[in-house]
Amino acid sequence: MLAIYRWLRKGLIAMANTEDASDDVRTDGGTTTAPAGGDSNGAISRLSDAFDRRFGSDFVESSPFWLPPFLLMALAVYGAISWNLLISLTDYQGFAQAIDYSNLDFEMYSKALADPGFMDAAANTLVLLLAFTGSTLLVGLLLAILVDRGIRFENTFRTVYLLPMSLSFVVTAQFWLWMYNYNNGAANLVLGYLNLGPFHWIGNQDIVLWAVIFALMWQFSGYAMVVYLAGLRAIPNEHYEAAKVDGASTFKMYWRVIIPQLKGATISAAVVLMVFALKAFDFLYSLVSGYRPPNGSDILATKMVREAYQNLNWAYGSAIAIVLFLMALGVIGPYLYHQYKRDNL
Amino acid sequence: MTQQTNTNRLSRRSYVKAAGLIGTVGLGGIAGCSGDSNGGDGTTTSGGDGTTTTTSDGGSGAPLEVLHGWTGGDGAKAADALQSAFEEAHPDVNFEFNPIGGGGNQNLDAVVANRLQSNDPPSSFANWPGKNLLRYEGVLGNVDDVWSEAGFEDSHIQEAVDLHQQNGAYRAVPLGSHRLNCLFYNKAVVEEAGVDVDSLDSPSALISAMDQVASSTDKTPMTHAMSGTWTTTQLWAAVMLGENGYDSYMNFIEGNGSEDEVRAAFERTAEILENYISDDAASLDLTQSNQNIINGNAAFIHQGNWAAGAYRNAENFAYDEDWGFKTFPGTENMYTLHFDSFLYPANNPTPEKTKTFMKFVGSAEAQIAFNQYKGSIPTRTDVDMSQFGPYLQETAEDFADAEYRPPTLQHGLAVTSQKMTQLNEVISGEFTGPYNVDAATTGFLDAVSN
Numbered sequence: 001m002l003a004i005y006r007w008l009r010k011g012l013i014a015m016a017n018t019e020d021a022s023d024d025v026r027t028d029g030g031t032t033t034a035p036a037g038g039d040s041n042g043a044i045s046r047l048s049d050a051f052d053r054r055f056g057s058d059f060v061e062s063s064p065f066w067l068p069p070f071l072l073m074a075l076a077v078y079g080a081i082s083w084n085l086l087i088s089l090t091d092y093q094g095f096a097q098a099i100d101y102s103n104l105d106f107e108m109y110s111k112a113l114a115d116p117g118f119m120d121a122a123a124n125t126l127v128l129l130l131a132f133t134g135s136t137l138l139v140g141l142l143l144a145i146l147v148d149r150g151i152r153f154e155n156t157f158r159t160v161y162l163l164p165m166s167l168s169f170v171v172t173a174q175f176w177l178w179m180y181n182y183n184n185g186a187a188n189l190v191l192g193y194l195n196l197g198p199f200h201w202i203g204n205q206d207i208v209l210w211a212v213i214f215a216l217m218w219q220f221s222g223y224a225m226v227v228y229l230a231g232l233r234a235i236p237n238e239h240y241e242a243a244k245v246d247g248a249s250t251f252k253m254y255w256r257v258i259i260p261q262l263k264g265a266t267i268s269a270a271v272v273l274m275v276f277a278l279k280a281f282d283f284l285y286s287l288v289s290g291y292r293p294p295n296g297s298d299i300l301a302t303k304m305v306r307e308a309y310q311n312l313n314w315a316y317g318s319a320i321a322i323v324l325f326l327m328a329l330g331v332i333g334p335y336l337y338h339q340y341k342r343d344n345l
Numbered sequence: 346m347t348q349q350t351n352t353n354r355l356s357r358r359s360y361v362k363a364a365g366l367i368g369t370v371g372l373g374g375i376a377g378c379s380g381d382s383n384g385g386d387g388t389t390t391s392g393g394d395g396t397t398t399t400t401s402d403g404g405s406g407a408p409l410e411v412l413h414g415w416t417g418g419d420g421a422k423a424a425d426a427l428q429s430a431f432e433e434a435h436p437d438v439n440f441e442f443n444p445i446g447g448g449g450n451q452n453l454d455a456v457v458a459n460r461l462q463s464n465d466p467p468s469s470f471a472n473w474p475g476k477n478l479l480r481y482e483g484v485l486g487n488v489d490d491v492w493s494e495a496g497f498e499d500s501h502i503q504e505a506v507d508l509h510q511q512n513g514a515y516r517a518v519p520l521g522s523h524r525l526n527c528l529f530y531n532k533a534v535v536e537e538a539g540v541d542v543d544s545l546d547s548p549s550a551l552i553s554a555m556d557q558v559a560s561s562t563d564k565t566p567m568t569h570a571m572s573g574t575w576t577t578t579q580l581w582a583a584v585m586l587g588e589n590g591y592d593s594y595m596n597f598i599e600g601n602g603s604e605d606e607v608r609a610a611f612e613r614t615a616e617i618l619e620n621y622i623s624d625d626a627a628s629l630d631l632t633q634s635n636q637n638i639i640n641g642n643a644a645f646i647h648q649g650n651w652a653a654g655a656y657r658n659a660e661n662f663a664y665d666e667d668w669g670f671k672t673f674p675g676t677e678n679m680y681t682l683h684f685d686s687f688l689y690p691a692n693n694p695t696p697e698k699t700k701t702f703m704k705f706v707g708s709a710e711a712q713i714a715f716n717q718y719k720g721s722i723p724t725r726t727d728v729d730m731s732q733f734g735p736y737l738q739e740t741a742e743d744f745a746d747a748e749y750r751p752p753t754l755q756h757g758l759a760v761t762s763q764k765m766t767q768l769n770e771v772i773s774g775e776f777t778g779p780y781n782v783d784a785a786t787t788g789f790l791d792a793v794s795n
Contacts, residue, residue, distance in 0.1 A: 095461050096483030117770060177572075182625035203571070203627025203778055288572045289630065291451055295773045309455040310766045312480060314462075 081325065088318035095312070108319035118320065121303040124209055125327065128299060129277045131210075136217045136273050137266060140224020145254060147225065148232045158229070162222040169219075173286035176215040177202070187211075202287075205296030212297050216283060220276060224269045231265030232258070267335060274331040278324065281305070300324045408439040409698040411687065413471035414453035415719070416446030419654040423719035427520075430714035431705055438698050443467075466690035468699040473757025474517045474686045475508040480762045485516040486691035488703055492518075495704045500725045504682055504750045508758055517686040518703040521712060521721035523649045524740055525681035525753045526583050526673040529656070532666065534564050534644040545674040548587045548613045551645075555621040558644045566621035568643035570634035574772040575755050577618070578765075580647050581772075582754040584617075585610035587675025591749040598752070598759040600794040608786045615780035627777070638668065647673060649683060649756075653736060654720035664736045672743070680747035683756045684724065760793060767792035 089104040112118045147157055164172065179186040180201035188198040201211040235258060243253040281301035284293040291306045293299070300320055308317030415424040421444070428442045445453040450472075457470050461484050478485065492498055492515045498506050501519065509517045528542075528551070535542055538558040545551050555566035570576045586594050589606040596602055623629070623643065635652050637643035639659045646652060656668050664670075672679070687706050693699050705711050712723035717733050722741045730738045744750075752758030755765065771788030775781040 094483070095458075095481060117774075177628055181628045183623065184625075185628070198624075200624075200627060200778075205777070290573050292574060292769065292773055294572070294627065295777045298773075305455075306766065309451070309458055311763050312458065 084318050084321055084325075087315055088322050090315050092315040092318075093311075093313045099314075108315050109323075111316060112319055112323065117298070118300075118303060121298045121300045122323070124297060125278070125299045125301075125324075127209060128213060128216075128280060129274055129327070129331075132213045132216050132220075132277045132280075133270055133273045135213065136220050136224050137270060139217060139221040140269065141228050141259070141262070143221060143225040144228035144232055145258075148229060158226070161225050164219045165222045167219070169282035170286040172215065172219050173283050176211075176218075177287055180211055202294050205294070208294045208297045212280070212283065212287075216277070216280060220273060224273065227265050227269040228262060231262045235261050267338065271331060271335045275328065278328055278331075300327075407694050408441045409695050409702055410441045410443065410467045411469045411471075411702065412443050412445055412453060412457060412467045414445055414450045415471070416444045418658065419651070419718055419720055423715045423717075426718050427711060427715040430711055431702065434705060434710065435701060438701065440702075461690060464692065466692055466694065468693060468695045469687045469689055469702060471520075471685060472517075472688050474519065474684050474688075475752055475758030476761045476764075477757030478511040478516055478688070481516075481688065481690075482511070484691055485511065486689045486693055486696075487514040487516070488518065488689045488700065489515050491515070491700050491703045491707070495707055497707045500727050501707075502724070502726060502744075502750070504752070505684065505724050508682075508684065508752065509686065517688040518707045519684045519686045519724040520706050521685045521716040521719055522724050522744065523651055523683040523685070523721045523756075524744070525579065525649045525683055525756070526586060526676040526679055527650050527652070528645055528647055528671045528673045529638060529652055530645045530669050530671065531638050531641050531643065532669050533641055534558065534562060535669075537564075538562050538644065540644070542669060542671050545671065546677065547675045548584050551587075551674045552613070552616060552621070555617070555645065559621060562644075564641070565623040565637060565643040567617060567645045567647070568629070568634045568637035569618065569622040569626050569646070570629045570631045571622075571626040571777060572628060572630045574769040574777070576631065576634075576648075577614070577772050577776060578768055579649070579753075579755045580617070581610060581614045581776075583647055583673040583676065583681070584613045586679060586681065586751060587673055588613055590675075591679060591751055594751050597789075598754065598793060602790055602793065604786060604790060607789055608782060611776070611780075611782045611785050611789075615776070615782055618776075618778070618780060649753075650740060651720055657720065657734070664734065670736060670739075678748040680744050680750050681753055682750040682758060683753045684758065685719075685721065764792050 086101065086104075087099065088108055089106065090099055090101060091103070091107065092099045143161055147154055147161075151157065182188060182198055182200055182203065185201070187201060191197040191199070199207060202208055239257055239261070240253065243257045248256065278301065280299060284297060284299065284302055285291065288294060291302055291310065293302050301324060304317050304320040304324065307313045307320060413424055415421055424442065424444060428440065431438075431442075432440055445456050453471070457467070457472070460466055461481070466484070472481075492509075497518065505519050509515050509519060528545075530542055535554075535558070538554075538561045540554045540557055542554070545554055558564060558566040569580065582594070585597065585607070588610050589603075593603060593606045597607060618626075623637070626634075631648070631652070632655070635646060635648070635655050638646050638652075639656065639662055650670075653664075653668075653670070656662050656664070662668060673681075687703060689699060689703060707725070709723065709725055709728045712725055712728060713732055715721075716723050717737070720737070722730075722733070722737055722744055726745050728741075730741050733741070754760060754768070757765070760768070768789060771785055771792060775784040775788055
């Protein structure tokens, strides 16, 4: 917030300055600015340099390009988030009374902490986030390595694995609902040949969350594969050859040489997958065509919608939304920081 | 040449700059205007219409916008029939009858909630009356004049009169009624098992009948859809009525339930769900579950009588030949009451037209048009039932003759939506297998008592 404020203020000053000097010869944007402060370390000085660079003489000229989208984003995203935060501090519920902003407190958050339903949903959301992301990355990596070994029909396999990603949650949820049917679903049939099961995939509250995670993993491992494949293609052949010359086994070559170089791919895929995990609402909604997922698979997103629209607890729903937002921020924040450190932002 | 390009460039630059400025100003303007106009519209129209209700807004002006959730199968057909009947009766009214589908009215509720909250109410919307009206407390208008001018108080049962009021004023008009205490069965299956359905007069008799089905056929005794919790809450309410009677049920919904009786109902329900439903119940929804009756894979199903709509649409599946109906055992003198009604929001955008519509909704004409397709019955007691099939004719007789008409627990009439959500939370947490009778009993009693 402070940064935005400073930034706006600087912008206004800059605007005033250019208006004063409107008769002066305008410097052509971009060429006058020196490639500032590469030596000066420290986030703050770099930040101020960046501001100088950005709010130099071309601030006003460039504003037609960034200001409209900036205002739109500010209103629709950041404005909505702030308003939501404000509502979560009130006691707003039902239709009868208007929102009372005069009495702000954290009551809704303490209510959430005391609500076992919320804690379950939060725990499930966290499990879903970690297990889904981890397993999807692992499966994606294995697929990518297999596809990268120069197999026949490589393009076909790539398409086959990526295809589930292009399907909507509504479709995949219905698929898996049928496949998880106790009596005639594919999951129990296949396990039946191995003399395992049958399992109550949806009905057993200890299993259902893992069943959901597996279904989501099926859908998104193709995406992880594509990201890893791009990472693998960027690794020069010499690295493979050098490892072989040094006598490394195939496993050791990947473990010691190749996979460590896929860190960037892992991070970017993981962030996208985690955000998808937080959006599993669609999948659960389609699974039961309602806001209440099977017992044991309730997540914060479904809980939030139930509180807001079934119980009309607007403030409580907003508080859950803020918690969800903070979780998303907890995922995105470190990633942005990491990118910033690498000068990618 | 150089000069020309130079001027060109300058003009292009200033052009871009100007366009950008206009864009920025325009955007700010739009943001400001839309904010203003929203507020303006909201207050002026509501104020204007609210104060000057005498000015007729028929024919011109804002259209009559009514929201409903009947999008699938029977519901869509019934909604179409209602719409054409209304348009025929009132050709001068610009009528928008907008369906909002999905998830058992959940999306409809969400849309209505958003619009009421942003002070942009529709003319009317379909919902449940009774305790459910509390959900909309403060945003519903008064339709006393509709009830008195159309004489609905005389043509409707007393429960309808009571349940459509809130704080001493009428807030809604009923369109039709479904029955909740229904047990449907596949005739071939129960005959194969040698069960005499009409003799079943208590939940325990039902259980021994299901035992007989399980032992003498390879069919499922009872099909139950458990992908949602509402079916189980509904089943529990039927068992509660059948096991403990009307008074016990009414005490429960008023928050003074007897713990022993609630527990007994849960024990019975658990006995049914543990032993007699299909293994894949958890992944079944109502349509799939009901299909088990039509296909002859299951003997019984407990549902509201909307389930009968699917039997009517199934081929070669006739009432009294292939499927049968029995009031839920133990509830023979009762009609578990459900209403589909239209609610009247305050700050109504079209008060006159909406009242015309609501008078129409309560009329015999509209109720016949709608209910014969919906598979429900008119809420008026003076309607000629000759256009309805034999099954609904019997239901209408039961409706008029029933000794008790307990309000439905799951469909809005008996408890507030908040308590209903809480009850379903309990079912979801404690009663979807394993069936924890003690925790469910405590949970239910807690949910209704506060």
